[in-house]
Amino acid sequence: MTATAPAQPVLVWRAWVTPAIFATVVGAFLMITPPYSFLGLEDAADEWGVVGLSLTFASGAVVVLGVLLARWSPGWATLLTLVPWVLVPVAGWFMYGWWLGTMAVAVVAAVDGVRRAVLPWAVAVAIGAYYCGSGAESVLPIGLVNAGTGSGPVFQWVVFAAHVVVFTAAVGLAAAVGAERRARFRHVAAQVTEQHALEVESLAGERARLARDLHDVVAHHVSLVAVRAESAPFLHPDLNDDARAVLADIAADAREALTELRQVLVVLQRTSDESERAPQPTACDVDDLVASAVAAGQSVVLDGRWRDVPSAAGYVLYRAVQEGLTNARRHAPGSLTTVSRSQSDAHVGLRMTNAAATAAEPGRGLIGMRERVETLGGTMTAVVVDGEFVLEIEVPA
Numbered sequence: 001m002t003a004t005a006p007a008q009p010v011l012v013w014r015a016w017v018t019p020a021i022f023a024t025v026v027g028a029f030l031m032i033t034p035p036y037s038f039l040g041l042e043d044a045a046d047e048w049g050v051v052g053l054s055l056t057f058a059s060g061a062v063v064v065l066g067v068l069l070a071r072w073s074p075g076w077a078t079l080l081t082l083v084p085w086v087l088v089p090v091a092g093w094f095m096y097g098w099w100l101g102t103m104a105v106a107v108v109a110a111v112d113g114v115r116r117a118v119l120p121w122a123v124a125v126a127i128g129a130y131y132c133g134s135g136a137e138s139v140l141p142i143g144l145v146n147a148g149t150g151s152g153p154v155f156q157w158v159v160f161a162a163h164v165v166v167f168t169a170a171v172g173l174a175a176a177v178g179a180e181r182r183a184r185f186r187h188v189a190a191q192v193t194e195q196h197a198l199e200v201e202s203l204a205g206e207r208a209r210l211a212r213d214l215h216d217v218v219a220h221h222v223s224l225v226a227v228r229a230e231s232a233p234f235l236h237p238d239l240n241d242d243a244r245a246v247l248a249d250i251a252a253d254a255r256e257a258l259t260e261l262r263q264v265l266v267v268l269q270r271t272s273d274e275s276e277r278a279p280q281p282t283a284c285d286v287d288d289l290v291a292s293a294v295a296a297g298q299s300v301v302l303d304g305r306w307r308d309v310p311s312a313a314g315y316v317l318y319r320a321v322q323e324g325l326t327n328a329r330r331h332a333p334g335s336l337t338t339v340s341r342s343q344s345d346a347h348v349g350l351r352m353t354n355a356a357a358t359a360a361e362p363g364r365g366l367i368g369m370r371e372r373v374e375t376l377g378g379t380m381t382a383v384v385v386d387g388e389f390v391l392e393i394e395v396p397a
Contacts, residue, residue, distance in 0.1 A: 019071050023104070026101045030064075030095065031060075033097055060084075060095075067081070074106075074109035081120075082102070093144060094136065095138065113178065128163045132147040132155055147159045205368065222257050225250065225251075226255050226258070229251035230248075233247060281318040282315060283309035286317065286318055301339070302341075304342055309397065315372075320373070320393050323368075331356060339352050342394075347378075347397055348395060348397045355389070356387065356389035377396055378396065
């Protein structure tokens with residue numbers, strides 16, 4: 001089983017959600033604003049009315065486009081929201097929705113970092129200073145209004161301060177939301193990376209354990225070859241010299257193979273503990289394993305039988321039952337655990353069940369168990385069905 005690289009928790013389409021929401025708000029505000037009253041063409045001829053209406057919608061479309069592009073290029077987005085202001089010298093006033101669009105660019109840009117919002121924020125503040133200090137009028141849904149109730153270019157400090165405070169608070173809130181979102185994404189990415197590292201570490205440890213088990217099995221059989229080759233001349237004294245020489249070569253090759261096998265596994269032996277050098281359990285030891293769990297107070301029902309299970313398959317099945325009982329004690333204490341053994345001419349397996357509320361992420365035990373099973377060419381499933389954890393394993397007999 002090969003561990004795959006961790007996936008990044010990023011969805012591209014989500015980047016458009018925030019700009020689309022603010023662009024919709026700005027567009028709706030512009031739609032409910034009187035269409036071309038800012039040009040003073042209410043009573044003009046029809047052809048001039050069409051011109052005024054076209055300019056109104058074109059300027060609004062440019063502003064909305066700027067808001068949509070705020071996350072990707074705050075500078076160009078800010079410039080787009082300023083394009084309609086070329087009409088101000090002709091009209092003498094402006095549409096409040098244009099200013100609102102510049103504010104929206106700053107808020108959207110702040111989601112990706114407060115530094116990205118500096119330019120649109122500064123431009124919006126400058127527009128506010130112009131609005132509150134020049135006596136210019138803006139077009140709102142209720143009609144033409146200015147920054148104060150009086151006449152003349154008297155700077156309206158209260159109105160200016162109110163706009164700056166509300167606007168700056170919106171930018172700060174957006175920056176905080178963006179920072180929290182990025183932190184959450186980093187946390188998810190860290191969890192994915194940690195899980196990947198756990199799988200890699202578990203697989204490496206399990207493969208090392210399997211290598212030690214393989215050493216025990218191979219060393220046993222190779223040593224038998226050496227012993228039989230060395231003892232054959234004594235058991236059959238009538239062998240000729242050529243046969244004796246061949247048997248001596250076989251014994252020497254077997255001894256050399258054992259030496260090389262030990263050298264290959266010397267690193268693994270350095271990291272192993274004394275318990276791993278003990279004889280490995282087999283399928284015959286499952287009954288004792290379950291009995292010890294029952295004696296410790298765990299509720300376990302064992303049924304079915306295995307006969308003549310190979311040592312490698314028996315070791316895998318024993319470790320699977322051991323891990324399953326451990327998981328049941330940890331995640332479902334006090335619940336009944338059932339262990340059903342099965343065997344056919346080609347396969348030997350088991351099915352374990354215990355109560356479980358929800359599916360959990362696979363830990364080291366299940367990852368190592370899957371590695372052992374798949375090494376033998378078997379299959380393993382571990383799922384939660386109707387509030388019950390079901391573990392099924394089948395390996396070649």
